Amino acid sequence: MDWTEKVVVVTGASKSIGKSISAHFADLGSKVVLGYRSSRDEIEQIVQEIKETTGNSHVTFEKLDVTDREIVKDAFxxxxxxxxKVDVLVNNAGISYGGALIPSNPLEKWEEIVDTNIMGTINCIHAVSLPMLMQQSGSIVNIASLSGLIGVERLSAYSASKAGVIGLTRSLGKEYAPFNVRVNAVAPGYIEDTGMVDRIPENQMSEFKKKIAMKRLGSAKEVAETVSFLASEKAGYITGQTLVVDGGLM
Ligand SMILES: NC(=O)c1ccc[n+]([C@@H]2O[C@H](COP(=O)([O-])OP(=O)(O)OC[C@H]3O[C@@H](n4cnc5c(N)ncnc54)[C@H](OP(=O)(O)O)[C@@H]3O)[C@@H](O)[C@H]2O)c1
Structure with a gap:
């Protein structure tokens, strides 16, 4: 597939999986826009790095805090x-928080997670839907999580938010299908060298590793390859689906 005329937007592109997805699409030759929330200096440096390593000069960035609807509207x-146009939207921005759902833990964290992971995804799709539906082509890939399928103790808000993303993907897959816009999700298991996994204590991580059939963590590149497959014409008859990338954990 020729990616050179395709415009790809990736949210949460400043780190780990989002950065890898952006670099992968740049490598394929797409025009890639990296959405960032916090640091303009950091994203400028990443864009420069991606341009140098891929030789693709069509890599830009945009301030895109997915929870701020005005910023989202302006960015798109x-x-x-x-x-x-936008051909591919990858809703990668996400946060997690580990904690028991008991009165001593404030609910603000639960709200923040739901707001970022579900509403953030909805905000971006809302901003891009009309142009995509009108052009009668496009692909949306939401980054869900294995925890949204199996549930994880002390990650209730995160698991619920990712289950929400999976439900959203199923519904919009049907809703946008008549307009030739496909909506799919990728549900990673444990991915190495990422913010989320690096925050898991080592003893807990070694327990998780034992449950992975392939006995290793996934790489961000393996997630990126799955995203580009779902976004590509090779997946032209796939919509509403969630592809699990977990080394056989589930
Ligand atoms: N790592 C894993 O093993 C794993 C497993 C399953 C699913 N996932 C999912 O994969 C995605 C990426 O995870 P990761 O491990 O790469 O995370 P990460 O290293 O913690 O990076 C998260 C990214 O999201 C951005 N972000 C957070 N809140 C945002 C907001 N309101 N608006 C825009 N951007 C925001 C951050 O931007 P700033 O740094 O600029 O704030 C950062 O670039 C998430 O959706 C996560 O749930 C990850």
Whole structure:
């Protein structure tokens, strides 16, 4: 598939999986827009790095805090002004928080997770849906999580939010299908060298590792390859699905 004329937007692109997905699409030759929340200096450096390693000069960035609807609206307007279209949206931005759902833990964290992981995904899809539906082509890939399928103790808000993303994917897969816009999700298991896994204590991590059939963590590159497959014409008859990338854990 020729990716050179495809415009790909990745949210949460400043770190780990989002950075890897962005670099992968740049490597394929796409016009990639990296959405960032916190540091402009950091994203400028990443964009420069990706341009140098892939030789693709069509890599840009946009301020895109997915929880702020005004920022989201402005970001997609800027992208549409610059490129005229969005072919692929990868909703990768996400946060997690580990803690028991008991009165001593404040609910604000649960709200923040739901707001970022579900509403953030909805905000971005809402901002891009009309142009995509009107152009009658496009692909949305949401980054869910294995925890949204199996549930994980002390990760209730995160697991619920990712189950929500999976439900959203199923529904929008049906809703947008008549417009030739496909909506799928990738549900990673444990991915090495990422913010989320690095925050898991070592003793807990070694217990998790024992449950992985392939006896190793996944790589961000393996997630990125799955995302580009789902976004590509090779997956032209796939919509509403969640592809699990977990080394056989589930
Ligand atoms: N790592 C894993 O093993 C794993 C497993 C299953 C699913 N996932 C999913 O994969 C995605 C990426 O995970 P990761 O481990 O790469 O995470 P990470 O290293 O913690 O990075 C998270 C990224 O999301 C961005 N972000 C957070 N809140 C945001 C917001 N409100 N608006 C825009 N961007 C925001 C962060 O931006 P700033 O740094 O600029 O704030 C950062 O770039 C998440 O959706 C996660 O749930 C990860």
């Amino acid at each position: 307007q800027n992208i549409l002004d610059r490129h005229g």
